[in-house]
Amino acid sequence: MRFAGDSGDGMQLSGNRFARATAVLGNDLVTMPDFPAEIRAPRGTLHGVSAFQIHFASHDILTPGDQPNVLVAMNPAALKTNLPLVESGGVVIVNEDEFTDRNLDKVGYKTNPLEDDSLAGYQVYAVPMETITKRAGEEIEGVTNREAIRAKNFFALGLLSWMYGRPTDVTIDWIEAKFKNVDAVRQINRAAFMAGHNFGETTEMFGVLYEVKPAEMAPGKYRNVNGSVALAWGLIAGSVRSGLPLLYASYPITPASELLHELSRHKNFGVRTVQAEDEIAAANMALGGAFGGHLGVTGTAGPGIDLKSETVGLASIYELPMIIVDVQRAGPSTGMPTKTEAADLLAVMYGRHGESPVPIVAPATPGGCFDAAIEATRIAVRYRTPVFILSDTYLGNSSEPWLIPSVDDLPEIDPNFTVEANHDDGFMPYLRNTDLARPWAVPGTPGLEHRIGGLEKEDGTGNISYDPENHERMTRIRAEKIERIADDIPALEVDDPDGADLLVIGWGSTHGAIAAAARRVRGWNGKVAIAHLTHLNPFPKNTEAVVRSYSKVLVPELNTGQLTMMLRARFLIDAECYSKVQGLPIRAAELEQVIRERL
Amino acid sequence: MRFAGDSGDGMQLSGNRFARATAVLGNDLVTMPDFPAEIRAPRGTLHGVSAFQIHFASHDILTPGDQPNVLVAMNPAALKTNLPLVESGGVVIVNEDEFTDRNLDKVGYKTNPLEDDSLAGYQVYAVPMETITKRAGEEIEGVTNREAIRAKNFFALGLLSWMYGRPTDVTIDWIEAKFKNVDAVRQINRAAFMAGHNFGETTEMFGVLYEVKPAEMAPGKYRNVNGSVALAWGLIAGSVRSGLPLLYASYPITPASELLHELSRHKNFGVRTVQAEDEIAAANMALGGAFGGHLGVTGTAGPGIDLKSETVGLASIYELPMIIVDVQRAGPSTGMPTKTEAADLLAVMYGRHGESPVPIVAPATPGGCFDAAIEATRIAVRYRTPVFILSDTYLGNSSEPWLIPSVDDLPEIDPNFTVEANHDDGFMPYLRNTDLARPWAVPGTPGLEHRIGGLEKEDGTGNISYDPENHERMTRIRAEKIERIADDIPALEVDDPDGADLLVIGWGSTHGAIAAAARRVRGWNGKVAIAHLTHLNPFPKNTEAVVRSYSKVLVPELNTGQLTMMLRARFLIDAECYSKVQGLPIRAAELEQVIRERL
Amino acid sequence: MATAEFTKQDFTSNQEPRWCPGCGDYAILASVQSVMPDLGVAPHDTVFVAGIGCAGRFAYYMDTYGMHGIHGRAPALATGLAVSRPDLFVWVVAGDGDALSIGGNHLIHALRRNVPIKILLFNNQIYGLTKGQYSPTSEVGKITKSTPFGALDHPFNPLALALGAEATFVARTIDVDRKHLTQTLKQAAAHPGAAIIEIYQNCNVFNDGAFDALTDKGTKDTNQIRLEHGQAIRFGVEQENGVVQNTDGSLSIVAVDDVGEDHLLKHDAHLADPSLAFALANLAARPTGPTPIGVFRAIERPVYGQAIDDQIASARDKLGDGDLATLLNSGDAWDVE
């Protein structure tokens, strides 16, 4: 992490204080101050930039000065000089207030990098640090505007402290002690620090962000994407490849709002975005759009999933394509909205009254979010069913180098609309094809007028039916239709170079940690097999064979054992969960240790 | 079943037609007409009553004329003469229009039995049959009011046909043929028949009702109760025994509305009922009442469960007592609202985002609903947790003779309110006792002011906390608290007189069928063990030992295998589900057959 | 297709209605089926979206496209459809419980957004399908299954609520008055944005006679205040009564002879300010005495679906049609060999 600003901005101080608070936590760390050559360079110029870099981790820091993955830039100059150091996809937090035309000009920016697309490869957060600090100052007697603005380095420090969960008391104590004789300064520094900290927490602006290690890279053209953008683009791709216009209806909620923000920018793809009055409405809007022949998608997180459940049940009996994105966050209830967790698997699997199975797709990497969106579209459209995509805060906010796919290689998705009667007696909306999928006839098609509803329907005709056998049949057909998707998805791949006894099987964002842990284990000649599920319902056909061929099965999960439960129930194997519920991702080193104990 | 009315009311005709439609279904049946002695007794008198009784079942009817369990009474005279024949707790459908003061007088009723409490032992449905039939007539040309009213026997027939799922075409065809030359009569009879049928379906007035075989009866005082009344009274009992005033907030939905109706009659117990604007509001109202120190209860069915899930999650992190009643009905979605099913187990178990385990209690019999309500109150109050009660349409609508408990034998429930600070630093709302339950301090208590919310809270203080370890700790404590309830509930009882290899284990309303099937199996010297879970989360402590001690475990369920899944996942036993999803209960004979195949 | 091609039959599905005989829903169904051919939209371009309740069954009886949704959510379901398919003619049918109790929020948001949907609110002041609990339009004191000692909730005035929610078209009519109902439907159909029509509908099983004051031969002429845009508001058997405005913004009913014709309030449904329409909605708290029916308000405001389309068109104008490859390759990229 790197603080950069004008030499007058107090970057060294911020850096040192952060380092101190970090050291208290027992983290290993290496710092690297980076002063400007001149003692007093003119404000806002490139050579006046002062920086301070900190590298910290829980274990064995190997390189003293890796590329920083977080940069705090207090002005355009600091951004310009320090950006090249930042790793692709890193986080850039800028003090928006300094990005005036004059300052931009001074360092040769022709357009404002916050507004043009030049920072697209990074995760940028623009925060009006000076404005906020100034406000904080207004409430303190005897603090001038200037003094207040000068405290902005403490704001930045507070914000970063929040992001990394550093303790506040260490810094507060230091401020109290250091400025004990300068009442106004003490107060404004303290206020600025807390303002930064609270800003992070209150506005839900920042997720905690972690570096994802890039795997070995195949040749091709790369760019950085985070999971949110990749997912949004995947939905657009699904729309393009199916020819179905995209309707994205959503109610804002951290961290899923990013999808709404991103998609609302792409109206030239015919994307319709609606900010609904709540999550229930959003789900219904998506479903209404689906009835109209659009790709109806709704996205949410945590509490929103609960609210959508009734509508997902309706979609499942309507048998219409629809996608529900769940960017999981730490629960239960409001929980810790900016922290990651993956504890909604059973909620999306079973969280509806009655029997209404729904396919679930879960990306493993930020880039994988793109593929998951297309795959969800494919399944939804082919099988006429709602499909869940389970992402999480960590995937959504993390970025990684991503091999840009060729559009032609993306699957083509045939909506296969029905345009004429499918039976001698006219149109039968519940007459199925060999996939058990029903016809999709959209309003506007002459002669195929029909009504669908949530009451049980007669096989074939779709008319309301209270017939007992019919209900049983329809219940089983709906289930069978979803089960059969297993024939149409890739087999579960196992990576087991050494013939291991232990299988580590995961889902979702634990992928990186599992792969890295396996690399480490194999590094000391440990034997471990790994596999990763991206289809959670149904499971790939060979899942049973895979899991049963290992004497030990370990399932690392960011919950208390949800996939573990599904595997145990389905395959009667004594799968063990390595569970972590801290709002944090699992780390490779930690998992390495867990694996070691089981070898 | 018995049709009874004035001799001019066409009861024989209705009975015969019903019998005919029943025969078509392949049911065994015995009919017993019961004419009045006089040919033309004065209308509405006791001796003018004409009746027709039908007994039908799928298998082996043993008695030609058991007590009927359904009576249709077209006037007060028919009610008076035929009621004594009806079995206790049977269904009585009356033609409300004839219950005028004059007619009541004629047969010596001093007060209207529909309004006094004299029919309390039955399930009474008052339907204005004449009014409706008259209306039906208004739309048909050439039908006089009189003719229309005369067709009310067809209305009754239509209604009963709907209740028992008899085919309509048999009767319609017959009407068409029989009256093919009398246009008006044909039309009005047909219209009346369909009106009756549709009335049943459209108004969701009737559940399909089945007889529950009384077990061997212990000595004591008995009365009839159905599951709805028993549950409502159980809640009142929970309120009385805990001293917590009852707040029941609910949104109408079949079949849970009965609870609202019943509870709203008992205001002299201090019961507050609120018909909320929706299920979400209802759940929040109950929870708000709980914060205020009341027994907060909300009840619903099917779709309502989905809607309440977010609030149940909030209650679980609030750690406040609350009860959520789910009278399950056939799903998914709107499904078949008047039919039974038990497919919400996983939805209440897992249907919330994040990790928020909640205890589940499921009565096995109508009378058991009373005990379940008290048990839910006890657990909720003792452990400060929301608790689900899973009843179903079948239990709710069925009645059985019930041994009236002595009030003193009911458990006493101590709300154990905190009234003073529990720590040197003041009041700590999340400081736990040995049950891991937190203190319950209600507004109005001086000095214990505190705030609770859905954000993760610091252990002990309850202040907002984003600390990773704290979140993990709190998640595990909440789970552990629920798990430990296993120490505080009765062991699972096994009925295995002969040392069987096969265990049939059930939950909920399958109890009757399982017990009866076991009786039958043992009748031909088959060996079968049976057990019934009334606590679904946590399971009784000995559940693992019990299910693991049988080589075969069969789980009859009115769903596609939900308890089965839980048992398999938890205990890694190859439990098999006998699944029925027809909106109908499992029958003893059918289950007997299933067991036979597995011996 | 030309209007003339369609008949009532074309809008009548093969499902037999299953309401109670005498239910007001039949009359509404017949009127709607009859008027549809006159509206110039083909059955296959028409969609009925219904909520849950007796009223909700309506969708099954129209031979158009239809969705029977879940309880209370029809306006949201219809919004999704109407904004993605502005070419369709989208109707919503909902009971008073469906629209105003569980679905109240979707209703008011659809109205403020001015989504192009026509909402038929079947107000029978009762929950029919669940057999007779009181609804948000039932009167205080009503004895029902859930209120054996009388309801305590002050009811909504649906039109006042709609006006408070910025509705652009607000009307009221009566199930059995086919002519008035038909006229009102036509006006709603012609309205470009969201239209709401409250239809007083008799539930003869659980709430019979709730609207007798407005439907009974003997009283209806005395009680129906028929609003006509541009006309002075007067009513009564001989048009002997009228409505005047008071200085406190409220309205009163007067004998025309007492005030003189010129002092009668003139109805103007096109006022930008909703205050007059609101005052008219509040003239009768319950339909038990003189009660206005007709179109209270009909004003133009940008239509939500259209506005979304316009944004898409303008984005395409400015940026060109979206190209997926360009999007994926936008921003910083690098090659790995």
Add this chain to the structure above:
Amino acid sequence: MATAEFTKQDFTSNQEPRWCPGCGDYAILASVQSVMPDLGVAPHDTVFVAGIGCAGRFAYYMDTYGMHGIHGRAPALATGLAVSRPDLFVWVVAGDGDALSIGGNHLIHALRRNVPIKILLFNNQIYGLTKGQYSPTSEVGKITKSTPFGALDHPFNPLALALGAEATFVARTIDVDRKHLTQTLKQAAAHPGAAIIEIYQNCNVFNDGAFDALTDKGTKDTNQIRLEHGQAIRFGVEQENGVVQNTDGSLSIVAVDDVGEDHLLKHDAHLADPSLAFALANLAARPTGPTPIGVFRAIERPVYGQAIDDQIASARDKLGDGDLATLLNSGDAWDVE
């Protein structure tokens, strides 16, 4: 306990507020904490129920009992509490998104029922906590994170909505006007049923200056129309402007000199008919010009919690206190030996 015993400190919790510096929420918090001792209710008999949003954090800062609920449901949570514990003094705090978007239905139902709760609607015309999407009170065309090309939804006028929902007490005030805010809170506190106060609250991070017209030194006197019951409605630096009623029910702003003092509209907050209050609410669609603040409406109507209690009392009068054994043994019973 006597009022005098409590101080602002007694209502201030030990949690440090975490709003952005300069946020209007601070001013509201300070005013509420200061006024509470004057209201005569002890902190332990007071409950703040809050929704989710920046505003929702309010509950943590009051040293009363408090519930931070889930998004939008605070009015329902508070209803449950208020009807079971009518002895408590129950307040609701909700943002514009919380109260009017996801929670709109609970809000309007609490108002029509006249539940004894005091609702503080913090209207900053934006979603603060989720970092700046538009809200149901944002203006058309607003550029936000979720509307890069401008919002299309016509906003609610919260007070018009409340009046359409039969609210008995409706008021508006401003975060930074401590005196007016305090006065308004006192009036709401004294109201026996449901009270809603819209508080214009500046979100200086995501929607700074939305209420400048009413708060800036230079413009506030020109734009604040202060409603006082029983007084003619006039305003302006020298009270040179006033409000008159038009014949179509709407209101206009005029120069007092042009019409004469006597023709000014007199404010009457106690009118049974809500039409005048509604017209006042519609006088200013957005707070960018002359805008009424103060109490629009304050009328008496049976209070929901009280009415429930009365039913219980009367049932007990008639039937005696419920006895469980009697209940269980009621109706037909028989003995088995």
